[in-house]
Amino acid sequence: MKRAFPIFAILTALLLSYALYAALVMAPTEKTMGDVQRIFYYHVPSAWTAFLLFLINFVASVVYLIRRHPLADIVAAVTAEVGVVFCTVVLVTGPLWARPVWGIWWTWDVRLTSTLVLWLIYVSYLMLRRFSSSSQTPVLAAALAVFGALDVPLVYFSIWIFRTQHPQPVIGGGGSIDPRMLHILLLNWLAFLCFAGLICWSRYRLERLRREVEETQALEALLEPRRVL
Amino acid sequence: MTDQSSAAAAPIIIITDLVKQFGRFAALRGVSAEFAPRRMYAILGDNGAGKTTLLRVLAGLSRPTRGSVSMLGTTDLRAICRHVGYMAHPSLLYDELSGTENLRYFARLYEIEGRQRCASVISAVGVDPLLPRPIAQYSQGMRQKISLARAILHDPQVLLLDEPFSNVDVHSARDIGARLAQMRDAGKTIFVVTHQSSLLESLADEFVWMQAGQIVTRTPHLLPVEAR
Amino acid sequence: MSLAGITGATLAKDLRLEWRSKDAINAMLFFALLVVVVFSFSFDPNAEESRQIAGGLIWVAFLFASVVALNQTWARELRNQALDAYRVSPAPANALFLAKTVGNFIFVGVLEVLMTPLFIVFYKLRALGPAWQLIPVAILGTWALVVNGTFFAAMSIRTRSREIMLPLLLFPISIPAILAMVNATTAILTGELSSRFWIVLLATYDVVFTIACLLLFEMVLHAE
Numbered sequence: 001m002k003r004a005f006p007i008f009a010i011l012t013a014l015l016l017s018y019a020l021y022a023a024l025v026m027a028p029t030e031k032t033m034g035d036v037q038r039i040f041y042y043h044v045p046s047a048w049t050a051f052l053l054f055l056i057n058f059v060a061s062v063v064y065l066i067r068r069h070p071l072a073d074i075v076a077a078v079t080a081e082v083g084v085v086f087c088t089v090v091l092v093t094g095p096l097w098a099r100p101v102w103g104i105w106w107t108w109d110v111r112l113t114s115t116l117v118l119w120l121i122y123v124s125y126l127m128l129r130r131f132s133s134s135s136q137t138p139v140l141a142a143a144l145a146v147f148g149a150l151d152v153p154l155v156y157f158s159i160w161i162f163r164t165q166h167p168q169p170v171i172g173g174g175g176s177i178d179p180r181m182l183h184i185l186l187l188n189w190l191a192f193l194c195f196a197g198l199i200c201w202s203r204y205r206l207e208r209l210r211r212e213v214e215e216t217q218a219l220e221a222l223l224e225p226r227r228v229l
Numbered sequence: 230m231t232d233q234s235s236a237a238a239a240p241i242i243i244i245t246d247l248v249k250q251f252g253r254f255a256a257l258r259g260v261s262a263e264f265a266p267r268r269m270y271a272i273l274g275d276n277g278a279g280k281t282t283l284l285r286v287l288a289g290l291s292r293p294t295r296g297s298v299s300m301l302g303t304t305d306l307r308a309i310c311r312h313v314g315y316m317a318h319p320s321l322l323y324d325e326l327s328g329t330e331n332l333r334y335f336a337r338l339y340e341i342e343g344r345q346r347c348a349s350v351i352s353a354v355g356v357d358p359l360l361p362r363p364i365a366q367y368s369q370g371m372r373q374k375i376s377l378a379r380a381i382l383h384d385p386q387v388l389l390l391d392e393p394f395s396n397v398d399v400h401s402a403r404d405i406g407a408r409l410a411q412m413r414d415a416g417k418t419i420f421v422v423t424h425q426s427s428l429l430e431s432l433a434d435e436f437v438w439m440q441a442g443q444i445v446t447r448t449p450h451l452l453p454v455e456a457r
Numbered sequence: 458m459s460l461a462g463i464t465g466a467t468l469a470k471d472l473r474l475e476w477r478s479k480d481a482i483n484a485m486l487f488f489a490l491l492v493v494v495v496f497s498f499s500f501d502p503n504a505e506e507s508r509q510i511a512g513g514l515i516w517v518a519f520l521f522a523s524v525v526a527l528n529q530t531w532a533r534e535l536r537n538q539a540l541d542a543y544r545v546s547p548a549p550a551n552a553l554f555l556a557k558t559v560g561n562f563i564f565v566g567v568l569e570v571l572m573t574p575l576f577i578v579f580y581k582l583r584a585l586g587p588a589w590q591l592i593p594v595a596i597l598g599t600w601a602l603v604v605n606g607t608f609f610a611a612m613s614i615r616t617r618s619r620e621i622m623l624p625l626l627l628f629p630i631s632i633p634a635i636l637a638m639v640n641a642t643t644a645i646l647t648g649e650l651s652s653r654f655w656i657v658l659l660a661t662y663d664v665v666f667t668i669a670c671l672l673l674f675e676m677v678l679h680a681e
Contacts, residue, residue: 065676120629127625131616135251135294136680140612143673144626147605150665151630158633158658162640214253221255288545291681310547321542323470323533325477337466338546340459363477379542 005201012194019191022184039097045189046089047115049196053083054122054149061145064138070211073138076145078203080125082196087119110160117155121148239302241266241387241418242287247296249282256282257293258442266386269409269419271429271451274439280422281318283439284389287420288315301386311339314385318392320376324365328375329358332382339383350378355404370401377405381412388412388419394428406432426451460555463548467556472563474533481529481564489522489572497579507580512642515576516635519569520602524624526564527606530557531614550675554607558670561603569595585648594645594652597659598638604663605630608670611677634662 023041030037060076063069094112095105106112125148129141240263249257257279264270272280285291287298289306301309322331329347336343351358354374364372377393390409394402402425410432413419421429426436430451438446475481496514500506534540543553576582584591606627613622641655 065673117629117632120632124625124629128612128616128622131618131622133615133617136292136615139676139680140615143612143677146673147630147666147669150669151633154633154658154662154665158636161654161658162636217253218250218255221250221253221258290541290544292679307547310545313545315541315545317538317541319538321539322537323474323539324536325474326470330473334466334470335542335546338463338543338548340462340547 005205008194008201009198012191012198015191015194019184019188022187026180027184028178028180033101036097036100039093041185041188043090043093043097044185045192046086046093048189049192050083050086050090050118052193053079053086053196053200054118057083057122057145058149061142061149064142065146070138073142074204074207074211076138076142077129078200078207080122080129080145081203082199084119084122084126085199086192086196087115087122090115091119108159108163110156110163113159113163114152114156117159118152121151240264241301243299244287245297245299247283247286247298248294249279249286249291250294255442257286259296260442260444261296262437262444262447264418264420266418267413267416268434269413269421269429269432270435270437271426271433272420272422272437272439273424273426277441278439279442280439281391282442284315284391284420284422287387288313288389290315311383312386314380314383314388316376316380316388316390316393318395320364320372321379322364322372322376325363327361328356328364328367328371328378329360331364331375332379335379335382341383346382350382351375353381354378354408355401369396370398373397374401374405377408386417388417390420391422392424393421394423394425402428460549460552463552464555464559467553468559471530471533471556471560475560475564480533481526482567484529485522485525485564485568486571488525489518489568490575492518492521493572493575493579507582508585508646509643511576511580511582511646512639514580515573515642516598516638518572519565519599520628520631520635522568523561523565523599523602523606524627526561526568527603527610527627528620528623530561530607531610535614544679550678551671553678554611554670554674557611558600558604558607561607562599565599565603566595569599582646584646586645586652587648588645590645590652590656591642593656594638594641594659597656597663598634598641600663601634601638601659601666602631604667604670605634608666608674608677611674615677615680634659637662 019041023038027038027041029035057076057079060072060079064072064076094115098107099105125141125144128144129137132140242262242264244260244262244264247257247260248255256277260279260283272283274280282291286293287300287306289310297304298306300306301312303309306313323334326334328351332347332351333343336347348358354377356371356374356378360367364375367375373393373396377390380388380390388409393405393409397405406428409419409421413434421433423429429436433451434449436448436451437444438448493514496518500510531540534543606623609626609630610623613619613626616622637655637658641652641659644650644652644655
């Protein structure tokens, strides 16, 4: 188990570099957008990874509310953190691509806006974890995660209707994707998933360690004769 | 309803290895004790000895980090909250309401017939129930008495009182002490956390000394401070 | 029976407290008034323009003002730790939640009734669509704000810097509701589009989150 982590880390690094090579060199250049389209191999896998992590966060939160198992709480905390990071990547790479292609940095399109709202919800989740003072932080955080997850479909639906009522730039525009592009996209997603898994794993180990240290310190506090205040 | 005959013999409260931590600070560090019914216990100790935390755990307000509390034969403290009365250091009352209005509200929470019971409880603690002023304008001693009235409103078996004599003049304090002794004689089990142990010298059945999150000794009489 | 009785008693107690102290309603009214005045300086309102943006202005003003009331609800309970008296009693947690939510609904409702004429005068508003539809929008929208607001305010009393925490938790989750309220109001004022969809969305939001709050409130109340 101890060896598994460095091995996995090396494999992830190799996979990531190969996927980068594939995205930048092997993938065919898009006809109308040109090279700028290659950011798509980072943008889309980041988005999928972030959504997956938020889904895991929701499941772990529900498990925590039912079983009160501390490991479920760690999983929820870790996936929210890493998910916010990937979601940030999505929100940064999106405008980078949109500026040359659409001529604007940002549009209140349904996918963009719901991703932004999702990001806001999970940042507020991390804030709650940070500011909560009681030993019941996990309960509060898990409750908020459930609220956030319930909110997601409502957010998406409301913005969808909001946008369809207003003029907006045409996005994507259907059409089929080159199978080579699809393969490289999926390869990149795999690499990103491994990368996310790696960060989560190491963050998970760190969090467990931190809690163990905290427990040990608390235990020491129990044993040592306490100074009278 | 508790079974009075069996409760007389068996302990009413069993505490097993109770630990309560606030982060790295351990407020209770392994408290184990048994308490018999129909007695008055004085819980004594320095600031930060864990007296208030112990009371809050017994009242079901604070979840222990480890260990368990069994009261009236169950560990589910929520289930027996009707039989427990709790009085904290703050008054737990609404400043804008009068004493009677406060008690009427809390009576509704326990779903007991309010009007008469409230009046009799307020009279029992020695305050005029017809006083119309909001309790923010009461004297500290009177507020303390209303606070006690709130704790005993639903006629609980077990009373947990945190500093009932603080900020109260000696006369009122003796008054409250005598009232508690009467209730003990009527079959209640009473825990009093206090710094003014002398007030309970002749009233309490047992003195429980706490220090640094543990019960260090239990004595039937109030010892001189050096003897700790 | 006991749930309704205790909810009623708690609500009556809260209304009486508010009537005597007037903490929440005064601060809230003045705050909303400030928002209206400050907004009116930030652009030159004429009838056509203001019809387009008034929906947004009104609801943002009410949202900010309701945060004041929401923080007050639990501050009142913490003053002498009176909340502990509730927690040691056998009264169900949801009765407390419902009473607080209905109480906040009344406070924010009073605010809306008092502020709306002001808005109409300041921004020269006249609805071109069916004005009666503003009533269901106001009722559903206000409930959407206060149900989650009451819940998150209860959550934020367990955190450091609790007054700041409430908007940080409440605003992101409330985005769909705010979108719905604003768009429904604008649709009614301009009379160009139908507000039906938004009203349905608000109702869905209300139902989903009222259930979620009722299921989770006990856990939050006893989180110590």
